[in-house]
Structures are given as structure tokens and as C-alpha cells.
Amino acid sequence: MSAPTDRKYLETHEWHLASGDMVTIGITQFAADELTDITFVQLPQVGEKVEANKRFGEIESVKASSDLYTGVSGTVTEVNAALSDNPGLVNRDPYGQGWMIKLKMSEPKQLDRLLPLEEYLKRAGK
Secondary structure (H helix, E strand, C coil), X not given: CCCCCCCEECCXXXXXXXXXXXXXXXECHHHHHHHCCEEEEECCCCCCEXXXXXXXXXXXXXXXXXXXXXXXXXXXXXXXXXXXXXXXXHHHCCCCCCCCEEEXXXXXXXXXXXXXXXXXXXXXXC
16 A cells, blocks of 8 residues: 655544645545445534544445544634535545645644654554
């Protein structure tokens, strides 16, 4: 399994791509492959506050339903509206067009606690 090295990861298979005090969050290819055909993504509203290591949404597929988690606290600045009509974007391009939310981080240092790719892969058994 390959994944971008420019992100930090959670053991629950979410990736975090930071730029300054902003972070984009999505799920890994491993998670998308495990879920198979994604049919629905429930995301928070712009302006909602989320907390590190807490649930921010839900993803459903023909196979399972899973909670989505964030590794950082902050305020939602954008959600990927394209996922409402086309949740399969997550399957096809989880690191690009399949991103889920963007946050303005309240504590950017929380990123330091997330996993680099090598550690994520080791813990995921890949």
C-alpha cells in the first residue's frame, strides 16, 4: 500500500494535510478499499467546532458504516460538497478529490502527535 508522505495519519485511517494553521482531512486508500463502494458521507457544517480524537462524521458503504475522526481540534471552514452527489470520489481519489473537510486548527501543535506515513503503515500492518 502506498500513500502520500506529506501528511500525518491516525490509526483509524484518516489523513491530515496541513498548510499553516489550516488542515485538510480525508481517509486513506486502505480505508476506502476496505469499505468498498462508498454510498454516503455525513460531514459537519461549516462553522462547527471539532475536537481532536473525536468523531466528526460518518461514512457508509455497501459493506459497512464507520465513524470519521480528526486528530486536531478546530473550526470547519469547508466541506467537500461534491461528496453529497458523488461519494464514490472517496474510492477513486481519496488523497485528492475525495477529501472531506478543511479546518482552521485551534492547536496546530496537535499535529505533532499524529503518525508519519511509515509509522501508520507499520501499525496498519501494511
